[in-house]
Amino acid sequence: MSETSDIQPLQPLIVALRRLPGVGVKTAQRMAFHLMQRDQDGARALAQALVQTLDSVVHCQRCHTFSHQTMCPICSDAGRDAARLCVVETPADLAAMERTGAYRGYYFVLMGRISPMDGVGAADLGLSQLLARAQDGQVQEVILATSFTTEGEATAHMATELLKARGLQVTRLARGVPVGSELEYVDLGTIAHALVERR
Amino acid sequence: MSETSDIQPLQPLIVALRRLPGVGVKTAQRMAFHLMQRDQDGARALAQALVQTLDSVVHCQRCHTFSHQTMCPICSDAGRDAARLCVVETPADLAAMERTGAYRGYYFVLMGRISPMDGVGAADLGLSQLLARAQDGQVQEVILATSFTTEGEATAHMATELLKARGLQVTRLARGVPVGSELEYVDLGTIAHALVERR
Ligand SMILES: [Zn+2]
Numbered sequence: 001m002s003e004t005s006d007i008q009p010l011q012p013l014i015v016a017l018r019r020l021p022g023v024g025v026k027t028a029q030r031m032a033f034h035l036m037q038r039d040q041d042g043a044r045a046l047a048q049a050l051v052q053t054l055d056s057v058v059h060c061q062r063c064h065t066f067s068h069q070t071m072c073p074i075c076s077d078a079g080r081d082a083a084r085l086c087v088v089e090t091p092a093d094l095a096a097m098e099r100t101g102a103y104r105g106y107y108f109v110l111m112g113r114i115s116p117m118d119g120v121g122a123a124d125l126g127l128s129q130l131l132a133r134a135q136d137g138q139v140q141e142v143i144l145a146t147s148f149t150t151e152g153e154a155t156a157h158m159a160t161e162l163l164k165a166r167g168l169q170v171t172r173l174a175r176g177v178p179v180g181s182e183l184e185y186v187d188l189g190t191i192a193h194a195l196v197e198r199r
Numbered sequence: 200m201s202e203t204s205d206i207q208p209l210q211p212l213i214v215a216l217r218r219l220p221g222v223g224v225k226t227a228q229r230m231a232f233h234l235m236q237r238d239q240d241g242a243r244a245l246a247q248a249l250v251q252t253l254d255s256v257v258h259c260q261r262c263h264t265f266s267h268q269t270m271c272p273i274c275s276d277a278g279r280d281a282a283r284l285c286v287v288e289t290p291a292d293l294a295a296m297e298r299t300g301a302y303r304g305y306y307f308v309l310m311g312r313i314s315p316m317d318g319v320g321a322a323d324l325g326l327s328q329l330l331a332r333a334q335d336g337q338v339q340e341v342i343l344a345t346s347f348t349t350e351g352e353a354t355a356h357m358a359t360e361l362l363k364a365r366g367l368q369v370t371r372l373a374r375g376v377p378v379g380s381e382l383e384y385v386d387l388g389t390i391a392h393a394l395v396e397r398r
């Protein structure tokens with residue numbers, strides 16, 4: 001195929017769009033065409049959002065979630081319960097926990113879960129940072145709120161081993177959360193219930 | 200929901216990603232997380248590709264395809280057959296025609312097709328520009344190579360009416376192209392065959 005960028009000027013954009021997860025050639029072509037032909041404002045907005053996010057978002061040094069500051073608003077809030085530390089997979093899961101209104105402790109965000117398929121192992125999740133965080137002398141209970149999927153369970157299992165070996169009390173959200181689901185999309189009542197019945 | 204951008208710093212990026220066709224909230228969240236957590240180089244590359252494409256790509260003033268120049272390489276090539284004008288829906292369809300090696304005329308790219316669902320009517324396709332282009336005094340045959348889908352057929356039908364009313368000879372790719380398929384994904388042999396048997 002002699003697809004020079006002269007005949008296909010959208011080719012560099014198509015290549016870049018393919019780096020988005022789940023986007024193949026056909027989808028990337030459709031996206032590039034749509035942006036350039038029907039929504040150049042959208043293309044400009046996306047470029048701007050990417051640059052601004054890259055420039056302004058860091059990881060909270062305490063809980064690892066995305067944040068505009070070196071310490072996120074939750075970690076900076078001295079009024080929360082320092083005896084509880086809730087471990088979630090993603091910032092979206094943290095947001096779901098917050099929306100229940102049933103939790104007043106702090107968080108540690110793994111920013112992923114163990115996934116051999118995607119090459120994400122224990123080291124990538126920064127479990128050693130979790131151990132350090134949990135041993136601050138104030139945390140009395142680590143609540144594991146990883147997903148109830150195979151990978152989420154494997155992550156919880158590994159975290160439990162490591163934490164218990166250091167004498168920390170570890171609980172897991174009650175299995176009221178539907179098996180196979182991702183926390184972020186579970187209704188708030190179920191999450192709140194599972195939190196109360198944690199074991 | 201109290202999702203301030205303080206707790207959800209990726210929210211502006213998620214909103215921007217949702218402007219991509221076929222991308223809902225869940226997909227946009229996954230994309231934003233992936234880019235910021237696992238592929239910041241990809242995020243930077245995408246922002247750059249968007250800006251460069253917006254800055255450098257225009258429509259060829261003669262055939263309307265995307266181009267780096269005001270006149271695209273094909274329209275600038277004086278060695279082609281000025282008696283044939285092939286009408287396609289998208290630059291990707293043009294590229295597919297070119298790859299067959301079976302066509303040496305010029306093109307007119309509609310940059311879409313009639314689609315009442317998406318609010319794309321005859322005016323949006325610039326059919327009047329097609330009429331002007333086809334009446335340059337050199338074009339003897341207009342070959343309609345729009346898709347063999349309902350919308351592509353409707354587009355071909357409308358173009359045929361308008362072109363014939365001006366005394367132009369109009370042909371359509373032979374129906375060797377599988378019905379319901381988009382030209383871009385048809386194997387080259389089928390396209391070449393359909394071109395020879397155009398009616
Ligand atoms: Zn934090």
Ligand SMILES: [Zn+2]
Pocket residue numbers: 259260261262263264270271272273274275
């Ligand atoms: Zn051109």
